[in-house]
Amino acid sequence: MDTNGLFRKFVAFTASVHQVKHEFTKDIRLDEITPLQYSMLEYIAVSQPVTLSDISDCLFMSMPNTSRELKKLSDKRLCEKLAVAGDRRKHAIRLSPQGQAMMDGVFGQMEARFMARTQDATPELLAEIEHALDVLQASVFYTERPKMGKS
């Protein structure tokens, strides 16, 4: 079968995803925040609570750099480190109310742009889009299980 053609579609597709994601977010990044810091906030927003190691693993950043950038976010009052019961080395990282408000605003803008692209879609097409997202995430764009944590 034409697996090579499928691979080419995969390449073109990932390029489009990168580009569209960038178009959706490029002009709504507040000052006070670098692109890397934004990606950390987005990750925290979706996966909170997280640990420093989670961020480091998922964003492919070294621990020292993760620590440094997170400190800047904490200094800006955009996220908080809470002690974790049971292991005092770890911190549960969450968005602060300000950080949550900021990310709510960002996601709101993104959602508006997303809906602008889907508003003319029929219910059938919407269902198809949702199904397509599910299929691809399950079969191709799944993320390797990171080495699991403990009990």
Added chain:
Amino acid sequence: MDTNGLFRKFVAFTASVHQVKHEFTKDIRLDEITPLQYSMLEYIAVSQPVTLSDISDCLFMSMPNTSRELKKLSDKRLCEKLAVAGDRRKHAIRLSPQGQAMMDGVFGQMEARFMARTQDATPELLAEIEHALDVLQASVFYTERPKMGKS
């Protein structure tokens, strides 16, 4: 309808795509090349021939920075600038044979990883994946038409 749920899937999906793309490419980037330069090479490989402005527009880089980084790629003999008939300001940028060989190797590695994820898929699932890529690219992940060129 649950457009909000769909948007959340969109957000999770784009995050997965970024991550998987990174996992596919992180350890096959040769020395001699920075991440930004790699993204330029990948874009050139897929869209060649391109102009400097094309790269600048599609990769959201300023012209001066695009020019600088492309010069480094040219110095490394990974791409070539050819004169364009009809407009001597423009250059048709292509991969050099060395650059093409390098990108062939990179895409080969990526394809192996892609196939590792799809080798157990039935022909029906493969068809479904292909259809899903088409649907999403047409309805959500299409890129805005940049201001068109000339005649």
Added chain:
DNA sequence: TTATTTTGTTATCAAATGATAAGTAACGAG
């Protein structure tokens, strides 16, 4: 022809990011 726009270049500077070494505190095994 002259003026304006397009396409690209060069130079310079600041900021963001990556990499490494060294250190600390808490946990867990023996």
Added chain:
DNA sequence: CTCGTTACTTATCATTTGATAACAAAATAA
């Protein structure tokens, strides 16, 4: 308790990337 491991921090340095100003050559318009 001691030792090794985990989770994280601090400091430092080099590289990469982004931003801006100033320029030049070719095309296009007037």
